[in-house]
Amino acid sequence: MDSNFWLQKWQDNNIGFHKSEANPALVKHFGELSLPNSSRVFVPLCGKTLDIAWLLSKGDRVAGAELVELAIEQLFEELKVSPKISRVGEVSLYSAKDIDIFVGDIFDVSGKTLGPVDAIYDRAALIALPEEVRKRYTAHLMEITDKAPQLLVTCEYDQSLMEGPPFSISQEEVNKHYSDNYSLSLISSTDVVGGLKGKYDVKESVWLLQN
Known part of the structure; x- marks a missing residue:
């Protein structure tokens, strides 16, 4: 399986893995992390998941990584937010208030590129x-x-x-x-x-x- 597998999924809108609501496991168990308000949560391979909107609605900050640019364009469109787009090393950075999404191969995202995070949510x-x-x-x-x-x-x-x-x-x-x-x-x-x-x-x- 290579990057073309996921690119084709998004181009064909074959995204049955994308859910129409925040993941119930996140909603039910996120508090187990015992994070302070305004924590920065990293969501790897995030797509346009509604989990991001849920985290933002709680007052947390979100960092994400996603291979497919189309997914992140749709994410910001659905959030009704216009991102600032820049280049950081080998990846693109889509950023707005409280949200930073790195678009490209997650293995090209370094700790310096990502910056400090308080927790990871890997669904x-x-x-x-x-x-x-x-x-x-x-x-x-x-x-x-x-x-x-x-x-x-x-x-x-x-x-x-x-x-x-x-x-x-x-x-x-x-x-x-x-x-x-x-x-x-x-x-x-x-x-x-x-x-x-x-x-x-x-x-x-x-x-x-x-x-």
């Missing part, structure tokens, strides 16, 4: 990446955020039934990537009503990663 990144990329991604994420605490949402199902994304992420894999650097708490694990794509049994897990 769509880890599960979107194939197995051979996930180890590199998790190491990079910890590096650029200085191991900021995370609210991580994963799904688990029989991977032999379909190709991802989303990819199935087991509890063992979460531990493999993060247990050396975080204290991990599984705060929710529930069966998804309707299953995955209406076909396959799937369990959604919400993790709190703290150091």
Whole structure:
């Protein structure tokens, strides 16, 4: 899977992964991070998720990274905000009050480019990446955020039934990537009503990663 996979998804408007409301797991469990007001939350592989609008509505600041520029153009259009667009190294920066979105390959986003963040909210990144990329991604994420605490949402199902994304992420894999650097708490694990794509049994897990 390469960048063209996601570019084609957005160009074809084949974005069934985009939800029409803020993720219930975020709404229910965001408080577990115990962040002060006006915290800066990093949302990797953010697309145009309504989770961003929800975080902004709570008074938090949002930083995001997204490969597909069309997604971010639509994000700001739906937020009814005109971004300032600039170039920062290998990525473009779309910024406005309380929001900075880096458009390009997340591996081209450095800690210096990103700036300080208070927490990470990963609902769509880890599960979107194939197995051979996930180890590199998790190491990079910890590096650029200085191991900021995370609210991580994963799904688990029989991977032999379909190709991802989303990819199935087991509890063992979460531990493999993060247990050396975080204290991990599984705060929710529930069966998804309707299953995955209406076909396959799937369990959604919400993790709190703290150091």
